[in-house]
Amino acid sequence: MTYFNETVRLTKKYIEQLKTDGIADAVVSGKGINVKKIKKTAVVDKLKEKSHHNTVSLTGLAEEIKNCKKCPLHKSRKNAVPGEGSSKAKLMFIGEGPGFDEDRLGRPFVGRSGQLLDKIISAMGMKREDVFIANIVKCHPMIDPLHPDERGNDRKPTSDEINGCIGYVEKQIEIIKPKIICALGSVSATTLTGIKAPLGELRGKFHDYKGIKLMPTFHPAALLRNPNWKKDAWEDMKKIMKELARE
Numbered sequence: 001m002t003y004f005n006e007t008v009r010l011t012k013k014y015i016e017q018l019k020t021d022g023i024a025d026a027v028v029s030g031k032g033i034n035v036k037k038i039k040k041t042a043v044v045d046k047l048k049e050k051s052h053h054n055t056v057s058l059t060g061l062a063e064e065i066k067n068c069k070k071c072p073l074h075k076s077r078k079n080a081v082p083g084e085g086s087s088k089a090k091l092m093f094i095g096e097g098p099g100f101d102e103d104r105l106g107r108p109f110v111g112r113s114g115q116l117l118d119k120i121i122s123a124m125g126m127k128r129e130d131v132f133i134a135n136i137v138k139c140h141p142m143i144d145p146l147h148p149d150e151r152g153n154d155r156k157p158t159s160d161e162i163n164g165c166i167g168y169v170e171k172q173i174e175i176i177k178p179k180i181i182c183a184l185g186s187v188s189a190t191t192l193t194g195i196k197a198p199l200g201e202l203r204g205k206f207h208d209y210k211g212i213k214l215m216p217t218f219h220p221a222a223l224l225r226n227p228n229w230k231k232d233a234w235e236d237m238k239k240i241m242k243e244l245a246r247e
């Protein structure tokens with residue numbers, strides 16, 4: 001991105017923030033800066049309107065995902081898993097793809113990994129409904145698609161599947177505009193950062209995703225297999241909490 005583009009982007013972001021804060025106009029003169037405030041109720045109405053608009057957009061997108069047949073994963077799925085949570089979430093968790101339980105219920109992170117993620121969210125002082133949880137691909141990638149009823153039939157999505165599906169999560173991020181994205185696991189981390197590196201090199205620090213802070217960390221399934229990684233994962237969560245507290 002050129003210096004000019006970056007300046008324009010930051011200026012737009014600043015003006016949007018001023019509007020959100022209730023500033024309608026600002027006049028700069030020799031006597032200083034006079035700001036004209038919008039009535040508080042107008043700001044609240046605007047925020048409510050935005051929240052309603054986000055919910056409607058996310059619902060429409062979820063319907064599109066549930067009917068999607070863009071890649072072969074649709075053939076073996078029981079349910080597509082669009083994602084769920086708050087349309088105003090400041091924090092989004094993005095994993096790699098649904099597993100057996102998620103495919104059954106059409107909801108993200110509901111198996112053992114999901115229970116651990118719920119505990120992590122709770123330890124961060126939030127509820128599951130406060131955040132938005134999604135995946136890079138929306139249908140369950142299976143080793144053997146002829147046996148969708150068997151557990152342990154999970155695999156990582158291929159790059160073709162990721163490329164076919166990535167537009168959906170990109171759109172979700174665009175609608176929600178979270179302050180922070182937490183990429184769970186290597187597939188999510190490498191896809192969203194665009195850096196092909198081991199998770200160990202990516203995690204623990206913020207990256208940039210289109211102006212949003214992105215923290216890669218371990219997938220909860222990896223933490224269940226390697227409980228000694230939980231300490232490092234918690235350090236990553238603490239960095240997220242610190243950043244969220246900086247309003």
Ligand code: SF4
Binds near residue numbers: 072080161165
């Ligand atoms: S994985 Fe994504 S692109 Fe493929 S069928 Fe499911 S929703 Fe469509």
